[in-house]
Every structure is written in C-alpha cells, then in structure tokens.
Amino acid sequence: MTGAGLQSLEALASAIPNGASVAIPPDYSFVAMAATRALIRRGARQLQLLAVPQSGIQADLLIGAGCVESIECAAVTLGELGPAPRFSAAVSSGRVAIKDSTCPAIHAALQASEKGLPFLPSRGIIGSDLLKVRTEWRVIDNPFPPHDPIVALPALKPDVALFHAPFADRRGNIWIGRRRELVTMAHAATRTFVTVEEVRDLDLMDDETLAAGALPSLYVSVIAEAKNGAWPLGLAGFYEADDAALRRYAELASSEAGFARYLGEVLGARQAAE
Amino acid sequence: MPPRFSQAELLIVTVARLLEGVEHVAVGASSPIPGSAAFLAQAWAGGETRVTVLGSRRNNDFTDGGRELFDCAAQGRIGAFFLGGGQIDGRGNVNLVGLGHYPNLDVRFPGSFGSAYLYFLVPRVILFREEHSPRVLVPQVDFISAPGTSAPGVHRPGGPHALVTGRALFSFDKTRTRFRLESVHPGETPASIRATTGFDYDDPATPATTIPPDEKTLALIRGPVRAAIAEVYPRFAARLVPPEAA
Structure with a gap:
C-alpha cells in the first residue's frame, strides 16, 4: 500500500495524541467503534470531541471512560434507546465542557476549513440562546441586499478525523459511498485516521462508479484493519447494528458502576478480536 | 361501532392531516410518530409526497452527507419538518438543551440538533x-434552542405551523405570536387542556374534537406505514399493533 500507511489498530489509537481535537461522525454514518475501544484501552485523555454534527454511543463511551475534556456537538443521544447517560451526567456536572451547536453550523464551519476560509456565514440561529453561549459566533450584516443580519461561524479545523469504512484499496484510497460528511471531515482535519473492514486488492480510481464514492489517500494519514469495526453500530449497506448489544449498553451505562461493568465486559472480550 | 384505535394512531392521523399538499416532508431524529404521519400522508397522496427520513436508507435519497438536509431546506425544497422539545413555550420557542441554568443544568437533554436552522427555513x-403537561408546555423556556418568531429583517421564510400533543391540536398565529386551540383529543375537554397547559393561548368558544382515524386509515397505519417506519424505529413499529391483537 502506498500513500496512507497500514498500521495496527493499537498503533492507530496511539497515534491520536492526548488533547487532540477529534471529529467523529453520527451513529447512522460510518463510526470507528473498534478504534474507540482501542482509545479507551490505551487510556486516551483530554480529547476535544467534535461530533459531526451529533453522536451517540461513541461519544458516550469516550466520556464515560474519562477520555474527554470537551465536546462540541448539536446533540448526543442513544436515539430510540433514550438519552446518552454518561454524556448527560458529565455535562450537567461540568466535568466535561460543552460547546452546544446546531447541525448546519458544524457542517458550515468544517466547510470553511475545507475551503481555507476564516469563516462561513449561516442563515438561522439569530434569536437562539446558542448565540449567547457561543461567544465566538458573530452576527454581521450581509453586505449584499437585503442587508439582513447573518451569523458568521469561525472555521473548525480538527486535529484528527476518525471514522470506519467498508474498505480501502491497495493505494490507500477509502470507499465511503455516499457518506459525504466523512469527506468534509477529512478535508477539514489536519490528519485523518480510518479503520476499514478490509483492504481490497484493487484501485478505486480504475472504476468510475467506485471512484465516485472514494476518499483519495491524499487526505488519509493512517489506515488500520478492523473487522466489524463499527460494532455494535451498523455499517449501512454492509451489516446491521447489534440491537441487543446496544440495549445492553443503554441499560448498564445508566449508572457509573454499570458503565464500569460494561467496560470490563466489552473491552476484554473484544480485544482478542480487535 | 367505530373502530378501536390507539393514542399513537390518533396522533399519526392528526399530524398527517397537517401535511396535506406538502411535496417533500423531512423527518429528523427521534421522530417515530411524525415519521409514521409522513408515510400516511404519502399513502393518501398516492405516493406523490416525497418523504425523507434521517437515518433511513430506503427513505433517504440524499447523497451529499449530513449537510444535505439543511442545504435542501435552505433551497426551499422541504415543505414540512418536525421539532420536539423538552420545553415548548407559548411563543413557540423550543428548548432541546436542558432544564435549569446553562451550562450547569439540572436536567440535560440531547441538544439542539438542527432546530436553530430548520425552524427558520422550513415553511x-x-x-x-x-x-x-405544565412541565413541558411552559410560560417561558429555560433555554431557547430555536425561537418561534424573529425580529423583522431576519431572513425567516419558515416557522411554527401547529403543535400536536397527546391531548390536543393547536395552530400557531404568527402575527399574534400565540397558539390557538384547534381541537381536543377524544376524552379531553377545553378545561382539561387549560389545566394541563403552562402557557396562555387563544381558544374558540367551542373547540372541535380531534377526528379519530377511520377503518381505511387504520389499515394504512397498521400495514404500509408500520412497515415503512420499522426500518428506522423497530421498537416503535413493534408496539404499533392493533389493540384487538394486543
């Protein structure tokens, strides 16, 4: 493999330094859960999470395990399974700092970095208390008619983008299909770390239909293989979420003791496979 | 004898009636009943209504990632959307962030999602x-995730159209910036609504009773609607069974 280097899952997790800002995709996208467990195993600390634009079990796990100092997000929830308990507890107590946002503001701020711009303007938001708590957001005058007030969102440039994908090719290009937020994350981030189900002996650029869903290795720093790397979440089009495992998490994570038990059960049991 | 129906079925039909004539309905996070209503409206329109469900593969043709829902709304291509709220106040402000004094809240909710944008842009x-209840429908929300109305000069083609709860249906009057009671669900009275609503609102002399779903509508909800919503909300779909079968 040329371009991005193929490394072990442990090496990938070790290459994400403590204190790094880490952009992660939503639960319905391609989430690097095996890498998340590897980060917990290596005792990652003070991560500054950026949920693009929301997260679920991934952020909740990292927060519960003490890996997170702050989180910027439009929401964190376990969806049909209810609130994200470790997130709710940590944010209410102030143990984890929160930068509350709204989905399109996170997308736009990453797009600003994609384009090398200092900010992007956004509609909406004016009159929301988000403007009061996000003091770096500014209301400016649209310089063009109708000269209405508009919100300027400073660019977000995460140190790391981290996600899982169905496969990489032998040159380190990643197939992401239509999960284009992963492309935006990779364009905006300084370095992108990707786990994949497998490395296939082909070149995505040889086939236009595959190339259309590819993230070029140009943007990718590290790749590691992780079979079922999104578990217990699903990988849309490849495998479904493990409903029972997600339910088990929601039950146990509702208390700190239960969460510790979950970590004990899952980290050890999965390590052999990961 | 009129057919038996569940609370969820009544709410689905009530929301679906509000979607008449909308070409494209988008459904966001944690929205099984609104999602079901969108599929019912689609069935009524003979499949002509486009329904986009966040988190779905079968009912989501977006190919530009997470931002496309918002860009699509900004382009004026989404006619209806749904918002919930841990708190909703009488001016249509919604709070999805939490209860108490920010940031050290007494109760933390998931977060504002796309409300601070879509509320402005979706008609x-x-x-x-x-x-x-009075704890949800409050005089003033603790945190405004998204405001019900905006000052003149702020770009705002969208905003609140109606409020549907487990007890009643309200419309929203943008000029008066107040809700108006449109109908009370079967079993409720104007007095019971007044007693359980924490904010002031307008009400007609004799509010209507929300019309329950008929046999044909129930068959749609229990058939194609239930099948469609099961992809994203399997637990909800499992509960959406006819009362006589339960």
Missing part, C-alpha cells in the same frame, strides 16, 4: 410532543 414546522 411548515410541526411541533410534536406527546407529553402535554
């Missing part, structure tokens, strides 16, 4: 919250 935003 027909339907507020949906099954719990109808």
Whole structure:
C-alpha cells in the first residue's frame, strides 16, 4: 500500500495524541467503534470531541471512560434507546465542557476549513440562546441586499478525523459511498485516521462508479484493519447494528458502576478480536 | 361501532392531516410518530409526497452527507419538518438543551440538533410532543434552542405551523405570536387542556374534537406505514399493533 500507511489498530489509537481535537461522525454514518475501544484501552485523555454534527454511543463511551475534556456537538443521544447517560451526567456536572451547536453550523464551519476560509456565514440561529453561549459566533450584516443580519461561524479545523469504512484499496484510497460528511471531515482535519473492514486488492480510481464514492489517500494519514469495526453500530449497506448489544449498553451505562461493568465486559472480550 | 384505535394512531392521523399538499416532508431524529404521519400522508397522496427520513436508507435519497438536509431546506425544497422539545413555550420557542441554568443544568437533554436552522427555513414546522403537561408546555423556556418568531429583517421564510400533543391540536398565529386551540383529543375537554397547559393561548368558544382515524386509515397505519417506519424505529413499529391483537 502506498500513500496512507497500514498500521495496527493499537498503533492507530496511539497515534491520536492526548488533547487532540477529534471529529467523529453520527451513529447512522460510518463510526470507528473498534478504534474507540482501542482509545479507551490505551487510556486516551483530554480529547476535544467534535461530533459531526451529533453522536451517540461513541461519544458516550469516550466520556464515560474519562477520555474527554470537551465536546462540541448539536446533540448526543442513544436515539430510540433514550438519552446518552454518561454524556448527560458529565455535562450537567461540568466535568466535561460543552460547546452546544446546531447541525448546519458544524457542517458550515468544517466547510470553511475545507475551503481555507476564516469563516462561513449561516442563515438561522439569530434569536437562539446558542448565540449567547457561543461567544465566538458573530452576527454581521450581509453586505449584499437585503442587508439582513447573518451569523458568521469561525472555521473548525480538527486535529484528527476518525471514522470506519467498508474498505480501502491497495493505494490507500477509502470507499465511503455516499457518506459525504466523512469527506468534509477529512478535508477539514489536519490528519485523518480510518479503520476499514478490509483492504481490497484493487484501485478505486480504475472504476468510475467506485471512484465516485472514494476518499483519495491524499487526505488519509493512517489506515488500520478492523473487522466489524463499527460494532455494535451498523455499517449501512454492509451489516446491521447489534440491537441487543446496544440495549445492553443503554441499560448498564445508566449508572457509573454499570458503565464500569460494561467496560470490563466489552473491552476484554473484544480485544482478542480487535 | 367505530373502530378501536390507539393514542399513537390518533396522533399519526392528526399530524398527517397537517401535511396535506406538502411535496417533500423531512423527518429528523427521534421522530417515530411524525415519521409514521409522513408515510400516511404519502399513502393518501398516492405516493406523490416525497418523504425523507434521517437515518433511513430506503427513505433517504440524499447523497451529499449530513449537510444535505439543511442545504435542501435552505433551497426551499422541504415543505414540512418536525421539532420536539423538552420545553415548548407559548411563543413557540423550543428548548432541546436542558432544564435549569446553562451550562450547569439540572436536567440535560440531547441538544439542539438542527432546530436553530430548520425552524427558520422550513415553511411548515410541526411541533410534536406527546407529553402535554405544565412541565413541558411552559410560560417561558429555560433555554431557547430555536425561537418561534424573529425580529423583522431576519431572513425567516419558515416557522411554527401547529403543535400536536397527546391531548390536543393547536395552530400557531404568527402575527399574534400565540397558539390557538384547534381541537381536543377524544376524552379531553377545553378545561382539561387549560389545566394541563403552562402557557396562555387563544381558544374558540367551542373547540372541535380531534377526528379519530377511520377503518381505511387504520389499515394504512397498521400495514404500509408500520412497515415503512420499522426500518428506522423497530421498537416503535413493534408496539404499533392493533389493540384487538394486543
């Protein structure tokens, strides 16, 4: 493999330094859960999470395990399974700092970095208390008619983008299909770390239909293989979420003791496979 | 004898009626009843209504990632959307962040999602919250995730259209910036709504009773609607069984 280097899952997790800002995709996208467990195993600390634009079990796990100092997000929830308990507890107590946002503001701020711009303007938001708590957001005058007030969102440039994908090719290009937020994350981030189900002996650029869903290795720093790397979440089009495992998490994570038990059960049991 | 129906079925039909004539309905996070209503409206329109469900593969043709829903709304291509709220106040402000003094909240909710944007841009935003109580429908929200109305000069083609709860249906009057009671669900009275609503609102002399779903509508809800919503909300779909079968 040329371009991005193929490394072990442990090496990938070790290459994400403590204190790094880490952009992660939503639960319905391609989430690097095996890498998340590897980060917990290596005792990652003070991560500054950026949920693009929301997260679920991934952020909740990292927060519960003490890996997170702050989180910027439009929401964190376990969806049909209810609130994200470790997130709710940590944010209410102030143990984890929160930068509350709204989905399109996170997308736009990453797009600003994609384009090398200092900010992007956004509609909406004016009159929301988000403007009061996000003091770096500014209301400016649209310089063009109708000269209405508009919100300027400073660019977000995460140190790391981290996600899982169905496969990489032998040159380190990643197939992401239509999960284009992963492309935006990779364009905006300084370095992108990707786990994949497998490395296939082909070149995505040889086939236009595959190339259309590819993230070029140009943007990718590290790749590691992780079979079922999104578990217990699903990988849309490849495998479904493990409903029972997600339910088990929601039950146990509702208390700190239960969460510790979950970590004990899952980290050890999965390590052999990961 | 009129058919038996569940609370969920009544709410689905109530929300679906509000979607008449909308070409494209988008459904966001944690929205099984609004999602079911969108599929019912689609069935009524003979499949002509486009329904986009966040988190779905079968009912989501977006190919530009997470931002496309918002870009699509900004382009004016989404006619209706749904917002919930841990708190909703009488001016249509919604709070999805939490209770108490920010940031050290007494109760933390998931977060504002896309509300601070879509509420401004989607013409027909339907507020949906099954719990109808003074703790949810409050005089003033603790945190404004998204405001019900905006000052003149702020770009705002969208906003609140109606509020559907487990007890009643309200419309929203943008000029008066107040809700108006449109109908009370079977079993409720104007007095019971007044007693369980924490904010002031307008009401007609004799509010209507929300019309329950008929046999044909129930068959749609229990058939194609239930099948469609099961992809994203399997637990909800499993509960959406006819009362006589339960």
